[in-house]
Amino acid sequence: MNLALSTPWVLLLLPLALLPLLFSSQREQSYPSIGGIEADPLSLAIDWTLRIAGTIAIVALILGLGGLHRLGRTIEKSGEGAHIVLLIDRSSSMDNTFAGRAPEGGEESKSAAARRLLKDFIVHRDHDLVGVAAFSTSPMHILPMTEHKDAVMAAVDAMDREGLAMTNVGRGLALSLDMQEADTSPAARVIVLVSDGAAVIDRKVQDKLRAAFARRPINLYWLFLRTAGTPGISTVPAPGEEDTPQAMPERHLDKFFKSLGISYRAFEAENPEAIALAISEIGKLERSPITYLERIPHEDLSARVFAVAAAALLVLLAAKLSEVRLVSTREEA
Incomplete structure (x- = not known):
């Protein structure tokens, strides 16, 4: 039971x-003799x-x-799931809509839509361990790997502040x-990168990332929130156009x-x-058998045992209030 006392x-x-087993708490009454009275099991x-x-x-x-x-x-x-790190872009462009402007009226920014749909994804994943990280100018360790959904959703919700200018995706991936x-622990490993653009990753950082990915198998998903009118991941430059990481960062990151x-x-x-469909597809792909350890925190039981004591005392109080004092004929005279 793992019980202990402070x-x-x-x-x-x-x-x-x-003491209650050795001495009766009932009021004593004087009788001439009870030797001739039959035993009373109810009493x-x-x-x-x-007494008990x-x-x-x-x-x-x-x-x-x-x-x-x-x-x-x-x-x-045990169950089906994966160990997932959500790596979320917090650059300022994520605060715009998919049309590339600040939200107006009932419009939803890319970051708000991503947070809403990621939270829905988390709710339906019963056995995952999820960690949360973010990046803009620098990487941010938001929440370590945990099985507690409330903590994960709170961490996702916390990223509702205005983003910064830069997108340092390389250092964000290194943190993930x-x-x-x-x-x-043995489990399927997943990184879900949520970003609306890509910056150039330095060659040295690329080498470090390549070595890190080679150490253990990790599944990588890039959810690219494309702004209307901007080049896509698979956009091929026209003849004569520059095809470099600086000119087409999304294509070269891919x-x-x-x-x-x-x-x-x-x-x-x-x-x-489209975000919802992509997240749903990721959820279908990442359902591998896993065994994981769940930490159960310290639990105070003093309130429960005080409640038991109160119930027992109420029984004694009810018995005491039900007592009737017998008055002998001599006392009446």
């Missing part, structure tokens, strides 16, 4: 719980019920005063890989991901409906 010395008071049962109630009340009060609690523990669970490395030799897939979304 102040174990209160157990020295437990012998007091024997005996009530008497012992009240007194013992329970004393034991429960002692345990409550001692701070009874259940120790934190770890239990093993570090988060996956910190989790040593080529870099494809060169990693990992399971990689890109989704282009030009509206919230």
Whole structure:
């Protein structure tokens, strides 16, 4: 049961719980003789019920005063899912709509649509471990890998502040890989990159990312929130146009991901409906058998044992209020 007391010395008071068993709490009455009266099982049962109630009340009060609690523990669970890091772009362009302007009226920004749909994705994933990271000028470690959905959704909700100007996707990916490395349990590994554009990744950073992806298999999904009228991932430059990472960063980032030799897939979304379809597809793809450990926190049980003590004391109080004092004929005279 993993039970413990905050102040174990209160157990020295437990012998007091024997008092109701040794002494009756009922009012004594004087009778000339009861030797000729037959045994009354109902009276005996009530008497012992009240004695046991007194013992329970004393034991429960002692345990409550001692701070009874259940120790934190770890239990093993199994199911279908994956260990997922959500890597979310927090550059300023994510605060615009898919039309490339600031939201007006009931319009939804790309970041707001992504947060809403990612939260819906999390709700329907029963056995995943999810971590949250973000990036703009620098990477931001928002939440480590956890199975607690409320914490994940709060972390996603927290990214509703205005974004910064730059998009440092390389360092964001490096942080996501570090988060996956910190989790040593066997499971399918996934990074979901949510971004509306791509910056140039330095050659040295590319080499580090390539080495990190080679250390263990990780599935990478890029949810590209494409602004209307901008080049797509698969856009091929016309003859004579410049085809460099600086001129076409999305195209070259996609080529870099494809060169990693990992399971990689890109989704282009030009509206919230397309985001929903892409996230649904990712959910279907990432359903592998996993075994994971769930941490159960410390649980205070003092309120429960005090409630038990109160119930036992109410039984004793009701019995005491039901007593009737017998008055002898001599006393009446």
